[in-house]
Amino acid sequence: MKNCCCIFLSLLLLILLSACAPDASGVKTNTCTIDSTQLVKIPMSSEMINSYKATQLIKQDGREKMVAYNDVMHGIDVIDLEQKAMSDFVRLKKEGPEKIAKVRGFYYINKDSVFIFTDFKIFLIDMEGDFKQVIEVNSERSKINGIDFSEYLHDVSQKRGRPVYFDRNTNFLYFPLRYYRYDQNTIPEHYARENSLCGRLNINTLKFEKLDIHYPDIFREKSFGLLSTPNFLFLEDKIVYNFKTSSKIYVYDIASGRTAVKESPSAYAPEEAEAYYGSTGAGDEQIHHVTNNPEYRELKYIPERRQYYRAVINTHPTEAPKKASYFTVMDEQFNVLTDFELPPYHFPIGALPSKHGLMCYATNVPEQATAFRVFRTQCD
Numbered sequence: 001m002k003n004c005c006c007i008f009l010s011l012l013l014l015i016l017l018s019a020c021a022p023d024a025s026g027v028k029t030n031t032c033t034i035d036s037t038q039l040v041k042i043p044m045s046s047e048m049i050n051s052y053k054a055t056q057l058i059k060q061d062g063r064e065k066m067v068a069y070n071d072v073m074h075g076i077d078v079i080d081l082e083q084k085a086m087s088d089f090v091r092l093k094k095e096g097p098e099k100i101a102k103v104r105g106f107y108y109i110n111k112d113s114v115f116i117f118t119d120f121k122i123f124l125i126d127m128e129g130d131f132k133q134v135i136e137v138n139s140e141r142s143k144i145n146g147i148d149f150s151e152y153l154h155d156v157s158q159k160r161g162r163p164v165y166f167d168r169n170t171n172f173l174y175f176p177l178r179y180y181r182y183d184q185n186t187i188p189e190h191y192a193r194e195n196s197l198c199g200r201l202n203i204n205t206l207k208f209e210k211l212d213i214h215y216p217d218i219f220r221e222k223s224f225g226l227l228s229t230p231n232f233l234f235l236e237d238k239i240v241y242n243f244k245t246s247s248k249i250y251v252y253d254i255a256s257g258r259t260a261v262k263e264s265p266s267a268y269a270p271e272e273a274e275a276y277y278g279s280t281g282a283g284d285e286q287i288h289h290v291t292n293n294p295e296y297r298e299l300k301y302i303p304e305r306r307q308y309y310r311a312v313i314n315t316h317p318t319e320a321p322k323k324a325s326y327f328t329v330m331d332e333q334f335n336v337l338t339d340f341e342l343p344p345y346h347f348p349i350g351a352l353p354s355k356h357g358l359m360c361y362a363t364n365v366p367e368q369a370t371a372f373r374v375f376r377t378q379c380d
Contacts, residue, residue, distance in 0.1 A: 032329065032338035032379040039362065041369040042084045047073060050370050051361045053159035055350045056108055064354055067108040069158070076106060076114060076127070079370070081354065090127045092116075098131065105158035105175070107166045115173065117156040117164060122173075124203075135206065144201060146208035152196075153178050155229075159349060161298035165234030172200040174234050177210070191219035197230055198239065198252075213241065213252050213259070218272075225276035225286045231298035242310070244295050245273040249310070249334050262334035268326040268341065269294035269314040291321070297348060304355040306332050307377060311348035327358065329377045337379050346373055 044050060052068035059065070063082045070077045075091040088111065092100040105117040111127040117137075124133035136142040138153045155162055155178035165174040179195040196210035219228065224245045233240040239252040247269070249262040265271050273293035278285035297311035308330040316324040325342040342348065345364035352359040357376030365371040 032377055034338070034340045035357070035376040035378065036343075036373055038356065038374040038376070039365070040081065040084070040359065040372045040374060041365060041367060042079060042081070042371070044368045044370060045086055047089055048077065048079070048086060048370060049073075050368075051347070051350065051363065052077070052370075053350050054103070054105065054163075055158075055352060056106070056163070057352045057354065058108055060110075066352055067106075068350070069103050069106060071103075074100075074103075076108070076116075078108070078127075081352075081359075088127055090114075090125070090129050092129065098129075100125075104154075105156035105162070105164045107164040107173075109166060109168065115164060115166060117154065117175065133203070135201075135203075144206050144208050147177075147199065147210065151180060153180050155197075160229070161231035162229070163232060163234065167200075167236070171202055171204050173203050174198065174200045174239070176230065176232055191215040191228075193220075197241070198232065211239075211252065212257055213239065213250075216243075216248075216250075216261075218246075222275040223277070224273055225278065225289050227273055227276075227290060227293060227295060231296070233299045233301060235301060240299050240301070240308075242296055242299065244297070245293075247271045247296060247312075247328075249299070251334070264310070264328060264330055264334045264336055266294075266296075266310075266312050266314075266326060266328045267339040268317075268324075269296070269312045300351055300353040300358060302353045302355065302358070305357070305377070307337070308332075308334065309351070309353070309358045309375075311351070313348075327375070338377060340375070343373075 049070055049072050054069040056067040057064060058067055063080055065087065066079045066081055068077050073091055074094055075089055077086060078088040080087045100116060100123055101118045103116055103118060107115040114125050114127065116123040116125060120136060120138050122135040122137055123131060125131055138149050140149060142149055155176040156164055162176040176198050177196055179190050193214055196213060198213040199208055199210040201208045227244040230241050230243050237254055239254065240249060242249050247265045249264050251260045251262060276289045294312050294314040300309045310328045312326050313323055316322045325348050326339060328339050329337045331337055342360060345362060347361045350361060357374040359372035359374050362371040362373045
């Protein structure tokens with residue numbers, strides 16, 4: 001009996017100590033509420049579509065606007081989120097000498113300057129569709145200096161978390177890279193320390209610089225198959241990136257070239273995906289691996305609210321094998337403030353970091369409209 005009492009007291013002491021211990025893994029104990037009552041409905045014109053996957057939020061004429069690639073009309077749309085109407089658009093040619101093939105990404109500077117990435121060219125156009133500059137990429141004919149396109153490809157895919165960014169002060173155009181190997185998902189060479197994942201191009205001199213952004217060591221120890229791709233968020237002074245496999249966040253300081261690693265776990269997903277042990281050519285095995293693991297997505301930053309949002313897609317805890325989407329909300333130091341689940345018929349792809357909150361597509365509205373639900377996080 002005495003021994004039982006001692007064991008009980010020991011357990012109680014451990015519980016009390018753990019309760020008093022500081023929070024681990026960058027998790028704060030704030031009390032946060034998520035206000036999702038605001039629904040923004042933009043009546044659809046004949047030129048619009050109801051959901052855009054590749055998006056950019058801009059501020060123009062004192063108002064927030066969404067710039068988006070319209071994959072049905074093959075063009076760039078500018079939609080005023082406050083006046084709830086399209087304010088500008090350009091349609092790209094699909095044929096002829098001025099054709100612009102499949103759009104991988106874009107960056108809107110103003111109506112006179114829009115960068116558009118395709119598989120083999122970077123176009124600088126205006127919103128009339130006139131060409132201002134054309135740069136060949138992913139080809140040995142490219143005039144860009146500082147990169148060997150027989151080893152690297154640009155890896156822009158805006159709708160999949162790999163966008164483009166232009167710094168107007170330095171004339172640097174930032175974009176993701178991929179070390180080129182046909183069997184890249186399962187070989188160590190693809191993940192070598194010297195292989196850069198991102199670089200910047202001076203559009204005046206066409207000089208390219210690879211940045212010290214690379215796969216972490218774990219990718220040289222394990223294979224993660226189709227989940228091996230990175231996600232990027234470009235800001236004025238830093239590049240925030242993560243990998244689909246992990247809750248860790250990497251912050252590259254542009255001025256110093258140094259990278260900090262942040263622990264920002266999700267309450268709804270494991271901190272790391274399981275390793276993939278199949279072969280490169282086994283498509284069904286790789287898809288099965290993706291289906292049975294969490295997929296961490298890119299971050300969004302709302303400067304007015306000093307908050308980051310990161311999506312993760314994972315198996316629903318009570319309705320497996322159904323997948324659900326979740327967001328982790330973090331402060332500017334990437335401490336976790338709270339997590340929440342997206343309700344049914346809402347999607348993280350194309351989410352906009354508005355000053356009002358994170359705007360996510362809602363597809364269950366009866367009207368013919370492009371609809372967003374605003375998720376506003378308020379913490380004590």
